[in-house]
Amino acid sequence: xxxxxxxxxxxxxxxxxxxxxxxxxxxxxxxxxxxxxxxxxxxxxxxxxxxxxxxxxxxxxxxxxxxxxxxxxxxxxxxxxxxxxxxxxxxxxxxxxxxxxxxxxxxxxxxxxxxxxxxxxxxxxxxxxxxxxxxxxxxxxxxxxxxxxxxxxxxxxxxxxxxxxxxxxxxxxxxxxxxxxxxxxxxxxxxxxxxxxxxxxxxxxxxxxxxxxxxxxxxxxxxxxxxxxxxxxxxxxxxxxxxxxxxxxxxxxxxxxxxxxxxxxxxxxxxxxxxxxxxxxxxxxxxxxxxxxxxxxxxxxxxxxxxxxxxxxxxxxxxxxxxxxxxxxxxxxxxxxxxxxxxxxxxxxxxxxxxxxxxxxxxxxxxxx
Numbered sequence: 001x002x003x004x005x006x007x008x009x010x011x012x013x014x015x016x017x018x019x020x021x022x023x024x025x026x027x028x029x030x031x032x033x034x035x036x037x038x039x040x041x042x043x044x045x046x047x048x049x050x051x052x053x054x055x056x057x058x059x060x061x062x063x064x065x066x067x068x069x070x071x072x073x074x075x076x077x078x079x080x081x082x083x084x085x086x087x088x089x090x091x092x093x094x095x096x097x098x099x100x101x102x103x104x105x106x107x108x109x110x111x112x113x114x115x116x117x118x119x120x121x122x123x124x125x126x127x128x129x130x131x132x133x134x135x136x137x138x139x140x141x142x143x144x145x146x147x148x149x150x151x152x153x154x155x156x157x158x159x160x161x162x163x164x165x166x167x168x169x170x171x172x173x174x175x176x177x178x179x180x181x182x183x184x185x186x187x188x189x190x191x192x193x194x195x196x197x198x199x200x201x202x203x204x205x206x207x208x209x210x211x212x213x214x215x216x217x218x219x220x221x222x223x224x225x226x227x228x229x230x231x232x233x234x235x236x237x238x239x240x241x242x243x244x245x246x247x248x249x250x251x252x253x254x255x256x257x258x259x260x261x262x263x264x265x266x267x268x269x270x271x272x273x274x275x276x277x278x279x280x281x282x283x284x285x286x287x288x289x290x291x292x293x294x295x296x297x298x299x300x301x302x303x304x305x306x307x308x309x310x311x312x313x314x315x316x317x318x319x320x321x322x323x324x325x326x327x328x329x330x331x332x333x334x335x336x337x338x339x340x341x342x343x344x345x346x347x348x349x350x351x352x353x354x355x356x357x358x359x360x361x362x363x364x365x366x367x368x369x
Contacts, residue, residue, distance in 0.1 A: 001055060005071035008050055012070060014042040014057065021059040027070060028053025046072065078102035080145045082153045087230065091162045091185070093132040096141075098153075099125055105145040111157060112139030134159050161185045161208070165226060165236040172241040175215050178203070179240065181226065182210045188228040194240070195222025215242060244288075246270055246308055253304075260284050260292040263304060270308045277302030 002013050019042040025034040027050050034057070035043040044055055052072040056065045082100040090096055096116070103126040109116040114134055119127040126143075141153040163185040173179055181192070187208035193199040198218035205211045211226075223236045248265035255261050262285075269288045274281045279296040286292070291306070 001066045001068065001070065004068060005052075005073055006046065007073055008046050008048045010046045012044045012046065012055060014044060014055065014066070015040055016042075016064065018059075018062075019057065021062075022057045023059045024057070026056045046070065074147050078105075080105050080143055080149075080151055082141075082143070082155075085141070085153065085155050085157060088155060089158050089160060089230070090130055091160055091232070092130060092134040092136070093162055094130050095119070096128045096130060096157065097125065098128070102145075103143075106143045107146055108144040110142045110144075111159075112137075114139075130159060132162075136161060160188075163188065163226065163228065163232055163234040165224075165234055165238075168224065168236060168238050168240050171238065172243055173215055174243055174245050175217050175219055177215055178212050179215055179224075180210060180212050181224070181236070183226075183234075184208060186211045186226070188230075188232065189226045190229050191227040193225040193227060194219035194242070195224075196220030199227075243267075244270065246306060248306065255295070258294070260294050261304070262290055262292040263306070264290050268306075271306045273307035275305040275307070 003010065006012075017040060020036050020039040022034065022036055022042055025032045025042070025044045027044065027046055030047045030050050032047050032050075032055075033045045037043060042057060044057075050072050053069050054065045055070055056063060058064070078101055080100070080102045082098050082103075084099045086097045086099075087094075102123060104121045104123045106118065106121055106126055109118060109126070109128050111128075111130065112135065114131060116131070117129040119129055121127075136159050138156045138158045141155075141157055143151050143153065145151070161184050163183070165181060165183040167182045169180045169182070179192075185208055187205060189202055189205075189211055191199050191201055192211075192213045194216065196218055198216040198220070200213050200216045200219075202211045203213055219242050221240060221242045223239050225233055225235045227233050244267035246265065246267040248263055248268075251263075253261045253263070266289060268286065268291045271283075271286065271291055274283055274291065274293045276293075276295050276299050279299065279302075281293040281296055284292045284294060295302075
């Protein structure tokens with residue numbers, strides 16, 4: 001019997017006597033195709049699925065078997081090879097795509113000893129998923145084929161932290177101001193896209209945990225999207241509020257006594273207080289493009305100040321308490337409720353000792369003594 005072993009499909013030559021009379025042949029328990037060459041030579045083809053065994057030939061009641069078993073070996077096929085890996089820098093939980101030959105013979109893939117999930121395998125392409133908990137750093141990719149042969153891929157793969165946004169600071173911002181984004185993997189971010197489609201390049205960074213970017217002129221309110229040089233993206237769970245700036249039209253306003261002054265511009269709906277000089281004025285009308293107020297009594301000429309930050313409400317002291325503490329008014333400590341009353345009289349009664357600070361909020365004037 002020659003050869004004594006081989007894969008399915010191997011043609012085995014048997015030599016002996018009376019072989020021209022053979023009417024059937026078997027390899028182990030499976031019937032096999034045979035060809036009688038002469039009385040001393042017979043060719044038998046090993047059938048598919050054969051597990052090997054003795055080759056038996058027969059003719060009627062006459063049977064003869066080979067002295068040794070035929071050993072079936074795995075069929076020789078194309079060798080698994082990898083031409084490229086995309087990408088070579090992948091995030092934990094990401095996906096790898098391999099190009100090469102005989103990749104459909106791969107039954108297992110390991111990266112740094114960690115098993116990867118085979119998503120798709122064809123002769124020329126192999127798609128693998130990297131686990132979320134994959135250790136970070138460079139690692140060697142190993143492929144195991146159907147013959148249990150392990151092959152190491154020459155190109156190493158580096159696993160990096162997933163891109164993530166943890167916080168935006170501040171959460172309310174004006175166009176042209178600097179937004180700080182904190183998270184992980186931010187050293188790879190090159191561009192920040194704002195709601196409305198406007199984008200801006202990263203202006204500064206602190207390692208991989210923070211970046212700074214200037215809010216562009218066309219930015220709108222909503223989540224921001226961080227984009228890396230490789231096209232990787234992540235969207236913030238937190239929405240950014242882009243506030244409209246308060247812009248006024250420069251002008252000198254001349255009005256009759258008792259008549260309102262109207263200031264025009266944009267973003268004026270955000271104004272929470274108006275002052276003429278150091279004295280608060282009463283707002284009579286307000287919209288996004290105009291705000292009107294009555295000048296305080298006695299005002300002849302003064303700069304106009306618009307405030308956009310609402311202060312916490314004051315708690316006013318009873319009039320009797322103001323009167324009793326009048327002798328202690330020279331101190332202007334903000335903790336003194338009596339001094340808060342005194343502040344409203346700082347123009348009409350400067351003798352109370354209070355400064356002309358503009359920080360006092362607009363409130364109805366209390367009756368203090």
